[in-house]
Amino acid sequence: MLSVKNIHQYYGGSHILRDVSLEARLGKVTVLLGRNGVGKTTLLKSLMGLVPIKSGSIELDGKPIHKATPYERARAGIGFVPQGREIFSRLTVEENLRMGLAYKSAGTPIPAELFELFPVLRQMINRRGGDLSGGQQQQLAIARALAPRPKLLILDEPTEGIQPSIIKDIGRVIRMLADRGDMAIILCEQYYDFAQELADDYLVMERGEVIARGLGKDMEAQGVRQLVAI
Ligand SMILES: Nc1ncnc2c1ncn2[C@@H]1O[C@H](COP(=O)(O)OP(=O)(O)O)[C@@H](O)[C@H]1O
Numbered sequence: 359m360l361s362v363k364n365i366h367q368y369y370g371g372s373h374i375l376r377d378v379s380l381e382a383r384l385g386k387v388t389v390l391l392g393r394n395g396v397g398k399t400t401l402l403k404s405l406m407g408l409v410p411i412k413s414g415s416i417e418l419d420g421k422p423i424h425k426a427t428p429y430e431r432a433r434a435g436i437g438f439v440p441q442g443r444e445i446f447s448r449l450t451v452e453e454n455l456r457m458g459l460a461y462k463s464a465g466t467p468i469p470a471e472l473f474e475l476f477p478v479l480r481q482m483i484n485r486r487g488g489d490l491s492g493g494q495q496q497q498l499a500i501a502r503a504l505a506p507r508p509k510l511l512i513l514d515e516p517t518e519g520i521q522p523s524i525i526k527d528i529g530r531v532i533r534m535l536a537d538r539g540d541m542a543i544i545l546c547e548q549y550y551d552f553a554q555e556l557a558d559d560y561l562v563m564e565r566g567e568v569i570a571r572g573l574g575k576d577m578e579a580q581g582v583r584q585l586v587a588i
């Protein structure tokens with residue numbers, strides 16, 4: 359679904375992403391691991407077009423997208439759940455979900471399925487985003503990204519600062535979405551156990567480079583836990 363080849367990215371003079379390549383397969387969860395500051399968020403933002411890359415290529419479904427704007431990439435089928443959630447705190451849950459449909463034709467309904475995945479959002483539909491708990495906001499951010507039915511869903515540290523019961527719910531939703539087979543998922547995580555449970559494929563980054571990769575089932579044997587231990 360997604361094929362990234364040899365990308366390099368700089369913030370000013372600092373070389374942040376160094377020759378990063380990755381594939382995200384349809385129906386699979388690709389987990390991206392690495393300690394703080396290694397470039398995970400920068401990589402995900404560059405996939406979404408939120409930071410420019412200097413060289414390399416990004417293909418979605420066989421089509422190059424690395425010159426496309428974030429808006430065009432969203433239209434092409436990428437859903438992005440940013441680190442820290444970035445929901446609109448003054449808007450209601452319903453309005454936040456509508457923002458996820460902003461580039462669809464006017465009047466596109468909010469898919470009812472989102473409320474089956476996250477029933478709490480139905481109860482909270484008229485509440486402001488800012489009045490939700492951190493976990494509920496994360497569920498809202500995921501639902502907002504799912505609203506236009508993306509082919510590729512990118513999640514940047516969805517468990518950060520969230521209570522365990524909601525982490526479990528989010529994990530179940532991620533697995534279920536992948537198992538339906540019509541979406542590729544890239545999950546960036548620092549919470550190793552959560553990442554390992556969901557990983558079909560994994561990548562480990564260090565200082566802007568991919569230093570290890572493989573199948574999720576081999577993560578433990580290949581010592582990934584130690585590689586990312588703080
Ligand atoms: N907007 C920015 N301008 C300059 N440097 C940045 C910016 N954002 C991140 N960085 C730097 O890029 C590196 C990678 O950051 P980031 O991608 O956020 O890492 P991670 O998500 O793995 O914690 C860090 O050294 C960070 O300080």
Ligand SMILES: [Mg+2]
Nearest residue numbers: 398399400441
């Ligand atoms: Mg980050």
